[in-house]
Amino acid sequence: MPRRPVVQKEYTLGERVYLVEIAKGLKLTWKHFLFNIKASFRQGPHTVPTCWQYPEDRREIAPIFRGAHMLKLNDRGQELCVGCGMCARACPAKCITVKRGKPAEGEEEKYAGKTMSVVFEVDMLRCIFCGNCEKACPKGAIVLGQDYELAEYEPALCIYDKERLLANFQKAKAEGRLKPPPKPIPVDAPPPKKKVAAKANMAVKAGRKQGVEKQPNEQKDKETS
Amino acid sequence: MADWQIELIKVVFIWAWALIIAVVMTWVERRASAMMQDRLGPNRAGPFGLLQPLADGIKLFTKEDIIPERARKILFVLGPPLFALPAFSAYAVIPFGDKIVIGGKEIILQVSDVNIGFLFILALSAIAVYGLVIGGWASNSKYSILGGLRATAQLISYEVPMGLALLTIVLLDGTFSLREIVLQQQGTFLGFLPNWGFFKQPLGFIIFLVAAYAEANRVPFDLPECESELVTGYHTEYGSMRLGLYLFGEYVNLVTLSAITVCLFFGGWSLPYVDMSKFLGPVSYGIASFFVFFFKQAFFLFLFVWVRWTVPRFRYDQLMGLGWKALIPLGLVNLFITALLVQLTT
Numbered sequence: 001m002p003r004r005p006v007v008q009k010e011y012t013l014g015e016r017v018y019l020v021e022i023a024k025g026l027k028l029t030w031k032h033f034l035f036n037i038k039a040s041f042r043q044g045p046h047t048v049p050t051c052w053q054y055p056e057d058r059r060e061i062a063p064i065f066r067g068a069h070m071l072k073l074n075d076r077g078q079e080l081c082v083g084c085g086m087c088a089r090a091c092p093a094k095c096i097t098v099k100r101g102k103p104a105e106g107e108e109e110k111y112a113g114k115t116m117s118v119v120f121e122v123d124m125l126r127c128i129f130c131g132n133c134e135k136a137c138p139k140g141a142i143v144l145g146q147d148y149e150l151a152e153y154e155p156a157l158c159i160y161d162k163e164r165l166l167a168n169f170q171k172a173k174a175e176g177r178l179k180p181p182p183k184p185i186p187v188d189a190p191p192p193k194k195k196v197a198a199k200a201n202m203a204v205k206a207g208r209k210q211g212v213e214k215q216p217n218e219q220k221d222k223e224t225s
Numbered sequence: 226m227a228d229w230q231i232e233l234i235k236v237v238f239i240w241a242w243a244l245i246i247a248v249v250m251t252w253v254e255r256r257a258s259a260m261m262q263d264r265l266g267p268n269r270a271g272p273f274g275l276l277q278p279l280a281d282g283i284k285l286f287t288k289e290d291i292i293p294e295r296a297r298k299i300l301f302v303l304g305p306p307l308f309a310l311p312a313f314s315a316y317a318v319i320p321f322g323d324k325i326v327i328g329g330k331e332i333i334l335q336v337s338d339v340n341i342g343f344l345f346i347l348a349l350s351a352i353a354v355y356g357l358v359i360g361g362w363a364s365n366s367k368y369s370i371l372g373g374l375r376a377t378a379q380l381i382s383y384e385v386p387m388g389l390a391l392l393t394i395v396l397l398d399g400t401f402s403l404r405e406i407v408l409q410q411q412g413t414f415l416g417f418l419p420n421w422g423f424f425k426q427p428l429g430f431i432i433f434l435v436a437a438y439a440e441a442n443r444v445p446f447d448l449p450e451c452e453s454e455l456v457t458g459y460h461t462e463y464g465s466m467r468l469g470l471y472l473f474g475e476y477v478n479l480v481t482l483s484a485i486t487v488c489l490f491f492g493g494w495s496l497p498y499v500d501m502s503k504f505l506g507p508v509s510y511g512i513a514s515f516f517v518f519f520f521k522q523a524f525f526l527f528l529f530v531w532v533r534w535t536v537p538r539f540r541y542d543q544l545m546g547l548g549w550k551a552l553i554p555l556g557l558v559n560l561f562i563t564a565l566l567v568q569l570t571t
Binding site: 019022025026028029030032033036037040048049050051053 | 257259260261262263264265431531532534535536
């Protein structure tokens, strides 16, 4: 495609005098000025449309936001975590420490499974909030919540122990900010149909894998398709 | 009260008043620019952020005062006051109200009614440029010196059109005294327009306004201190209250320039079609004239801010071209026509 020639626009007299154009510009800024002045007299949070004044105004967080971790309890108040350590393995940042143990005598009621986690620590300084632990957990016990103000005065406080993780869950439950259950992935849905072009593509890929000498073949494929 | 006491009160009052307006202007500038750009601006210190200038002042005063090692120390120190002082002194000849009668004594609301009026102001504004040039030279930094050089180039391109525009006013009113110019603008012109310089000299007003923006170093002519190219130009190397004096002198300059605009082209303290002195008492008339003057001045102060956040900066050569090729011929034509009309009508 030939490149279009650059045409330098001739300015009209009005544009060369500047004043008319400046007046137009003044009108535009005045419009914004008036709009924002009116907006700043509105009541309530988030008055000027483009500004969230952070400590007072907060944006609404998406329900699948990945924030601070929490350990879930089931409806009877039992810990869901069985201490299997799948989350620790799935974690790319190696920030989760889990130690499995058996519940002490007489405390079996506190746990949903037969085993439990004796130690469960999440190092928030290392965590990258990828959500892999959440996906790996067979019991759905560890979940990333919606808290995002995670600053502390000391690094040691950033290592969340089990009590804190459980407390996070209690707090989120009390405030009604629990994550909705994940959408079930349809198992027996029909595989998406692809057109003939896709097949040709696959053939091309196969050709590349096998080597350079297959190239003429590839061209034929293209012609037929 | 003795005369000298009254004079002293006037001096102190007008000095403080110009300072207060300049301080509030820094706040207005920041909030209004924010509103024009869909932001909020400083709104934390005090109600609506009104104490922000105070906080800035405290910050500037308590900062370390640094003079660069390779700077020319005497000139470096001399720069900021040389820029700020003329701006303050120019306010002395501006009539900021008509007159007020207290205890049978008539007090003219003007520090001194010099008969050379705005020649004095023009001279002072030319001196103020020395502040920029000396500051830029003494800093011994490439950005500063470029800013200083641009200030001089700007001076020679705006001073002449400004003088030409002001000469037409002198021709019309036959005086240099600002108070008498204002007094002559009362009444009506052609029967229905207010007898203002703006209606008699629209072209002169436009030339004067453009030159005033160049003199105040404001966008679109803020070449000596363009942040994007010269890192704020002539005051790059300045810090603490020396920098504060530069910034502050600029706003005082704005206040003075708007006051001159009001005096010369918008009838000073007088309201159009209404003679306030007829139905107001002597004291209240003085106060009312003061506030009428202030509101007119406030409009031009806001116009400075408004234009700043609308128009992009002119290039260096564009400003020279505008000054020499457009404004000076226009000013000369305007002067010629005015002279002809004055000669024919009188």
